[in-house]
């Protein structure tokens with residue numbers, strides 16, 4: 204069979220694209236190829252599980268627009284499909300007076316981004332929301348929530364009614380006689396159009412499609428600690444510090460997960476492998492790709508102070524605990540236990556900047572999502588609409604296709 208569209212990658216972005224495509228084109232012959240034995244194995248299944256409000260992002264950016272839209276679409280989807288989630292709200296805390304101007308600036312940004320219901324809190328009001336948290340001021344963001352992203356991805360895929368090929372790593376792509384020949388070690392799949400949603404491998408997949416993506420994916424590891432079950436009461440919902448002003452991370456935060464556990468993290472250190480989830484993980488190919496790219500060295504040069512501090516904290520539980528204690532002073536070091544690891548795909552430009560928005564490249568027959576960083580899980584349903592609009596605007600259809608509803 205020749206599929207109309209093949210999607211590579213069964214993270215939440217690929218799954219949402221499959222779901223939206225089925226809605227827009229009910230008769231589509233659709234294939235999803237995933238190299239792992241199940242969906243959501245990488246970034247999607249290892250993230251913080253937060254439904255972001257959209258407060259942080261540059262007003263007017265795709266991240267800001269699609270996060271706000273996707274957040275409400277995700278709540279509606281989770282309600283309709285019975286996916287575990289909760290609109291629990293979060294605090295963003297200024298821990299000392301010197302941070303208050305940045306808190307004010309973030310609040311202003313929240314207003315510009317029209318985040319519903321945000322409130323500025325004085326120091327004395329913080330314990331009303333989080334009894335153990337201390338700070339000089341905070342922003343309360345009521346629309347932030349938590350969700351099971353793995354379950355969301357599985358449901359999106361099953362509703363898409365796509366033929367799913369697991370354990371099918373796309374190794375090469377050939378475009379011949381008006382269709383893609385997609386080779387994996389197990390099969391050859393044929394499709395008229397291709398959408399790449401390959402997360403940490405997005406640049407490599409685009410290269411297989413004979414593109415020269417201007418961005419290189421460089422992996423950054425995030426370690427989490429878990430709070431002892433007996434101490435979970437110290438964190439009611441979500442407690443975040445102010446985001447770092449120049450380093451592309453939100454900072455170590457405390458998150459109540461949808462299963463009731465409480466996690467602290469993630470930090471952000473350069474990783475020696477894109478998909479190996481322990482602190483000593485090393486891949487020669489991944490390290491070679493990162494270190495032979497001049498953007499990586501320029502990024503290190505620009506951010507060596509932050510990078511060094513992150514590395515020290517990655518090897519010191521004491522330093523990690525100090526970051527946590529800034530937000531909740533009553534948490535004791537022995538209440539923190541090393542937990543899971545996640546790896547972010549950071550898309551770097553040759554001049555060493557990180558690309559701070561979603562980014563796509565397309566041909567007449569394919570579209571690749573080259574950069575889908577946080578909040579892509581929150582935004583997935585709206586991001587999928589955007590991806591399909593872009594694809595249909597760029598692709599040259601050989602016959603009229605009944606696309607509706609986008």
Ligand SMILES: Cc1cc2nc3c(=O)[nH]c(=O)nc-3n(C[C@H](O)[C@H](O)[C@H](O)COP(=O)(O)OP(=O)(O)OC[C@H]3O[C@@H](n4cnc5c(N)ncnc54)[C@H](O)[C@@H]3O)c2cc1C
Nearest residue numbers: 212214215216238246247250251253373402545576579581
């Ligand atoms: C530590 C961490 C915390 C985060 N916290 C949040 C959060 O709280 N909220 C939020 O909204 N976002 C968060 N994010 C971001 C969010 O998780 C990602 O933006 C999102 O999951 C990206 O989804 P994706 O489908 O693009 O990528 P992925 O989930 O990585 O999926 C890509 C898939 O493509 C497959 N693939 C790759 N190459 C091939 C190939 N050649 N052949 C076949 N399959 C292939 C991979 O196996 C993988 O399953 C976080 C990310 C990290 C890492």
